[in-house]
Amino acid sequence: MTKMTLTKRMFVKLAGATALAGMLAGPAAAWEPTKPVDFVIMAGAGGGADQIARFLQSVSEKKDLTRRPLVPNNKGGGSGAEALIALKGTSDPDHTILVTLNSFFTTPLRQENLGIDVQSFTPVAMMGVDPFVLWVHKDSGITTFDEWLAKVKEGGYVMGGTGKGQEDSLVITFLEQAYDLDIKYIPYKGGGAVAKDLAGQQIMASVNNPAEAKGFYQAGDVVPLVAFSDERLSAYPDVPTIKELGQDFSYYNQRAVVGAPGMSDEAAAYYQDLFKTIYDTEEWQAYMESESLSPLWMNPDEQKAYWTTQVERHKELLASMGE
Amino acid sequence: MEILGLLTDGIMTSLMPINILLILVGVTLGLFIGAMPGLGSVNGVAILLPITFLVPPGSAIIFLAAIYYGAMYGGAISSITLGIPGASTAVATTFDGRPLAMKGRASLALVTAALASFIGGTVSNVLFTVFAPLLAKVALIFGPPEIFALMLLAFATFVGLGGDDIPKTILSICLGLVFAAVGFDEISGAPRLVFFDIPGFLHGINFLVLAIGVYGIGEMIWTIESTRGEITTTEAKMTVKGIVNDSKEGMKRGWKGTAIGSFLGFFVGILPAAGATPGSLMSYGVTKLVAKRPEEFGKGHPGGVAAPEAANNSASTGAMLPMLTLGIPGSPTTAILLGGMVIWGLTPGPRLFTDQPDFVWGLIGSFYISNLFAVIVNLAFIPLFIWMLRMPFTVLAPLIFVLSVVGGYAATQDMHDVWLMLFFGFGAFFLRKLDYPLAPAVLAIVLGPIAEPTLRQSLLLSSGDATIFFTRPIAGPITIIAIILILLPLFKAIRDRSRKASEA
Numbered sequence: 045m046t047k048m049t050l051t052k053r054m055f056v057k058l059a060g061a062t063a064l065a066g067m068l069a070g071p072a073a074a075w076e077p078t079k080p081v082d083f084v085i086m087a088g089a090g091g092g093a094d095q096i097a098r099f100l101q102s103v104s105e106k107k108d109l110t111r112r113p114l115v116p117n118n119k120g121g122g123s124g125a126e127a128l129i130a131l132k133g134t135s136d137p138d139h140t141i142l143v144t145l146n147s148f149f150t151t152p153l154r155q156e157n158l159g160i161d162v163q164s165f166t167p168v169a170m171m172g173v174d175p176f177v178l179w180v181h182k183d184s185g186i187t188t189f190d191e192w193l194a195k196v197k198e199g200g201y202v203m204g205g206t207g208k209g210q211e212d213s214l215v216i217t218f219l220e221q222a223y224d225l226d227i228k229y230i231p232y233k234g235g236g237a238v239a240k241d242l243a244g245q246q247i248m249a250s251v252n253n254p255a256e257a258k259g260f261y262q263a264g265d266v267v268p269l270v271a272f273s274d275e276r277l278s279a280y281p282d283v284p285t286i287k288e289l290g291q292d293f294s295y296y297n298q299r300a301v302v303g304a305p306g307m308s309d310e311a312a313a314y315y316q317d318l319f320k321t322i323y324d325t326e327e328w329q330a331y332m333e334s335e336s337l338s339p340l341w342m343n344p345d346e347q348k349a350y351w352t353t354q355v356e357r358h359k360e361l362l363a364s365m366g367e
Numbered sequence: 368m369e370i371l372g373l374l375t376d377g378i379m380t381s382l383m384p385i386n387i388l389l390i391l392v393g394v395t396l397g398l399f400i401g402a403m404p405g406l407g408s409v410n411g412v413a414i415l416l417p418i419t420f421l422v423p424p425g426s427a428i429i430f431l432a433a434i435y436y437g438a439m440y441g442g443a444i445s446s447i448t449l450g451i452p453g454a455s456t457a458v459a460t461t462f463d464g465r466p467l468a469m470k471g472r473a474s475l476a477l478v479t480a481a482l483a484s485f486i487g488g489t490v491s492n493v494l495f496t497v498f499a500p501l502l503a504k505v506a507l508i509f510g511p512p513e514i515f516a517l518m519l520l521a522f523a524t525f526v527g528l529g530g531d532d533i534p535k536t537i538l539s540i541c542l543g544l545v546f547a548a549v550g551f552d553e554i555s556g557a558p559r560l561v562f563f564d565i566p567g568f569l570h571g572i573n574f575l576v577l578a579i580g581v582y583g584i585g586e587m588i589w590t591i592e593s594t595r596g597e598i599t600t601t602e603a604k605m606t607v608k609g610i611v612n613d614s615k616e617g618m619k620r621g622w623k624g625t626a627i628g629s630f631l632g633f634f635v636g637i638l639p640a641a642g643a644t645p646g647s648l649m650s651y652g653v654t655k656l657v658a659k660r661p662e663e664f665g666k667g668h669p670g671g672v673a674a675p676e677a678a679n680n681s682a683s684t685g686a687m688l689p690m691l692t693l694g695i696p697g698s699p700t701t702a703i704l705l706g707g708m709v710i711w712g713l714t715p716g717p718r719l720f721t722d723q724p725d726f727v728w729g730l731i732g733s734f735y736i737s738n739l740f741a742v743i744v745n746l747a748f749i750p751l752f753i754w755m756l757r758m759p760f761t762v763l764a765p766l767i768f769v770l771s772v773v774g775g776y777a778a779t780q781d782m783h784d785v786w787l788m789l790f791f792g793f794g795a796f797f798l799r800k801l802d803y804p805l806a807p808a809v810l811a812i813v814l815g816p817i818a819e820p821t822l823r824q825s826l827l828l829s830s831g832d833a834t835i836f837f838t839r840p841i842a843g844p845i846t847i848i849a850i851i852l853i854l855l856p857l858f859k860a861i862r863d864r865s866r867k868a869s870e871a
Binding site: 095098102119121122123125126129130133151154155202207208209228229230231232233236237240241243244246258259260262263265 | 506507508509510511550551552553554555556557558566569570571639689693694695705707714715716717718719820824827828830
């Protein structure tokens with residue numbers, strides 16, 4: 045017990061010594077979490093979704109926005125199926141939220157036996173969309189998309205990604221079909237592992253989010269060839285989009301937060317408010333800028349409508365893949 | 368030289384009064400967090416991360432490093448005194464630490480653990496200081512075939528051990544591999560081995576559930592049955608002279624394990640897929656393999672405590688490397704630190720060492736100091752832990768049971784896992800009666816989830832051609848050594864037989 049009092053005294057001292065500036069500034073909403081919030085992440089540690097989830101949590105902690113902490117909980121198993129099942133079956137929907145990516149749409153489509161209805165989830169916030177870029181290793185000598193196409197056509201080309209039916213594999217399948225390519229695809233645990241194995245030349249190319257490849261790009265290990273965004277990315281002004289190269293295609297990963305099915309309206313309102321506050325912080329705005337995310341704020345009704353269109357789009361994409 | 372200057376700055380920063388205070392509090396908290404079953408350094412760092420926003424980033428890192436280090440030391444304590452692994456990284460410490468405690472030599476085990484941890488921590492800090500940028504490149508060379516070869520080597524060290532029954536060891540490994548395969552298949556995304564359609568199996572079998580079941584519950588039943596409760600675990604009185612003697616004996620018999628653990632642990636720690644738990648298990652296996660009398664391991668050999676403890680401390684520094692240079696956390700704890708770094712405005716990646724040298728070397732400087740304080744605090748608390756052991760077994764056994772249940776629940780916060788843990792406990796008891804070694808099963812459930820995807824990725828890379836494990840310059844030699852190790856007992860058996868034949 046001496047341990048406890050010691051710590052408490054410590055904290056008081058610390059607070060005083062460092063002239064704590066931030067005051068308790070939680071929004072005065074009617075409903076507030078009464079216990080730590082299970083902040084589930086649909087992906088493994090180290091990937092794009094994980095980075096974002098931990099960033100959001102850190103902002104919330106730093107600004108002291110929640111009475112109870114958000115506790116990150118990686119459940120990446122089965123392309124996020126593990127996370128979706130956990131949310132569907134949670135005994136406490138008011139304290140369970142999920143950071144999603146597009147596997148929120150694809151996993152229920154690919155694994156119908158899971159019995160997940162996307163529309164049963166509670167919309168919270170759309171924090172932005174993350175573009176995809178095609179990367180190669182600098183030692184390959186390839187600097188343009190045309191050179192890349194020529195290289196792939198020689199055969200035996202190996203790419204890595206986060207798994208069949210996952211976001212990057214949809215983009216790779218699109219490339220295969222549009223340009224009649226044959227690419228060998230190696231699945232990895234997360235986007236971070238893919239970027240690392242591209243830098244280590246275990247694979248020849250990847251379709252990674254800018255955030256995942258940025259460190260290696262800055263170190264000069266990897267080279268971006270083409271962006272799958274609607275417009276050129278401001279951080280990569282010299283990289284053309286696939287649209288400029290004549291294909292009517294763009295693909296983004298959603299960075300959204302949803303609540304468990306059955307969440308009460310009061311709790312939903314609380315989280316919508318919380319993530320709106322986080323969205324408006326300087327930190328998040330600066331993060332979107334530096335990691336090339338596009339802002340795409342939506343209110344809850346717009347989010348629900350967006351889900352419907354995305355489910356339809358992914359149905360088509362998966363069907364074209366023969367999945 | 369520039370590095371040395373920055374490092375000295377880092378160490379001097381750590382020695383500022385407020386930072387020393389943070390380090391003392393951090394290692395003490397960490398020690399207790401690590402010693403509590405189910406509360407590893409992951410939870411410790413996660414719980415305390417928010418507090419770090421109250422102090423400047425420099426001090427925050429120092430505080431977290433202190434907790435991280437303290438927890439690495441603390442994990443050994445409950446492994447030794449109670450037989451329940453306090454943290455995943457300390458599972459291998461139970462193999463010999465618990466038998467030592469049962470023989471009344473708990474103080475020897477605790478002192479050996481503390482000293483080995485200190486040496487492991489120091490060696491890894493020096494290795495990090497000197498070779499960090501170079502080693503970041505090594506981590507990149509390790510692709511799926513190399514990592515699989517390394518996993519094969521780890522299994523081989525456990526199969527190739529003298530003393531244990533080989534078919535039983537292999538069966539134990541297979542059991543562990545089956546448990547490791549439960550849950551979602553990472554590559555196809557399909558659920559596997561969901562026994563009786565119980566949803567609790569979907570999230571897989573957390574290996575702490577198996578380890579606590581086997582070592583906490585199974586051992587306790589075993590002890591009750593074999594002694595009818597008539598045991599006093601230790602008679603030892605703690606004196607300064609006793610600690611000095613224990614240190615001498617621990618280092619004399621455990622130096623080999625300490626050396627192996629320090630280097631192997633660091634190396635395994637820098638591989639992004641691995642982390643401190645595989646590092647400590649592999650070091651235990653290798654130490655036993657090269658020991659003069661491997662049959663003494665598992666029955667209370669200080670080398671069996673020194674190896675995993677040196678390794679888990681060494682690996683925890685090593686795991687910082689992929690986090691800092693590749694942005695890929697080498698362990699769950701570093702994943703949380705990564706979150707902290709981002710909010711402090713630091714981008715991990717290959718350029719961190721050049722862009723933010725003061726941060727990197729400040730962190731390493733705080734490691735040196737935390738490590739030093741952790742060993743002092745740890746040694747100071749040893750009499751308290753010994754005192755706990757002097758409780759009568761009739762009090763200790765229920766305490767172990769309660770802590771096991773708490774630890775099993777804390778791992779995943781699912782009652783399903785508590786029942787599973789009890790099931791494993793009884794299963795382990797019966798397997799032990801039949802003389803099955805259980806450490807290999809624990810090893811397999813840790814390494815299985817690393818070995819399986821890398822095997823499948825490798826075979827995809829090579830279009831199903833298994834020679835990929837032999838033809839690559841790094842994977843090749845590792846695979847060959849592993850195969851020789853696996854076949855070693857076979858050669859021995861043939862030699863013994865032919866010798867017998869010639870004698871007859």
